[in-house]
Amino acid sequence: MHIITSKSAILKELNAIQRIVEKKNALPILASLLLETKDNELVITGTDLDVSLTTSLTAEVRAPGAVCVLAKKLFEVVRALPEAPITLKLDKKDHLLLTCEQAKFKLPTQPKQNFPDIPTWKAALIELSAPILQAFIERTAFAATNEESRYALNGAKFELNRENLRMVATDGHRLAFLEKKDSFNITDPVEAIIPKKTLVELGKLADEADTTIAFAKDDHHFFFRLGHRTLTTRLLSGNFPNYEMVLPQQNHLQFTVGTGCLAAAVKRVALMADERSRAIKFALADNQLTISAQASDIGEAGETLPIEWKHPALATGFNAEYLVDLLGIVNGEEVRIELKDGVSQIQVRPTTETAYDFRYVIMPMRF
Secondary structure, rough: OEEEEEHHHHHHHHHHHHOOOOOOOOOOHHEEEEEEEEEEEEEEEEEEOEEEEEEEEOOEEEEEEEEEOOOOOOOHHHHHOOOOOEEEEOOOOOOEEEEEEEEEEEOEEEOOHOOOOOOOOOOEEEEEEEEHHHHHHHHHHOOOOOOOOOHOOEEEEEEOOOEEEEEEEEEEOOOEEEEEEEOOOOOOOOOEEEEHHHHHHHHHHOOOOOEEEEEEOOOOOOEEEEEEEEEEEEEEOOOOOHHHOOOOOOOOEEEEEEHHHHHHHHHHHHHHHOOOOOOOEEEEEOEEEEEEEEOOOOOOEEEEEEEEOOOEEEEEEHHHHHHHHOOOOOOOEEEEEEEEEOOOOOOEOOOOOOOEEEEEHHHHHHH
């Protein structure tokens, strides 16, 4: 292998792929990147076996080849170099020689054969708008659980047919649901549970993507093509909960409140919430919402917000962090909170949302 490329071009791709590479793993090769030439390009691949990213950049290829090199060290070296052409060349002992102006580095390598095979798609590609996919990721992925034992809940349920696109995520205590009704150019419905790590990474890559993202699916993998980058992920197996049973159907009691003032009040009151449960209480009566929290070893707090509430007095409680998470990503100046009683789940929706049906459900906590 012998190539010449620009620092800015390779650094941009190395920076994107760092988040994919497994830092600590029983398989040392997973800490490396696969570098290989193709026509007039350098193709770079990183994987943790569950998620893989393949990207490419223009390069002057003087001799073709392929080699594996430690991802973190290559990134650190390239980042420290001056803004000038970089030469990468294998010597007779298969060290990667990296030179840039007067700087010279020699990095150990491994053969391409040691690198795991990355699946490739065989199904036809389907295109979605990058902003639409970003909106779905932003408003649902955060609600997926981080508990590895709850395998099917470690991601979001993705459902696409000709009439609508849905994505749903839950950790068992809260649920985020987003739907867009539109005309989608697909033949067969697509359904899968996409891991949270993949969605977070996909959201970041989509910021730099073209106007559309192409994707394909097989029995075990999802493939996303974002320009010159391809993100591949294993799908989660298991049974995703019947989320339609969780979405409230009879929450006829409701009120609206300013997104910003509610978020600020909840954050203040939650300073006195129990550190384990993070429980806060909502008391509704006489056109007021009183938010309170108390913990015997910390203290107590309360704050009242004016609302329009003509119904009988009602009180409910839930984890403050669940509401704060939502209010941080809501588009719109107000949210509508819908309730049935004090012991059933509440549903929160933005009042000005028109392009999407966005619902956020929080399970109650007893006081």
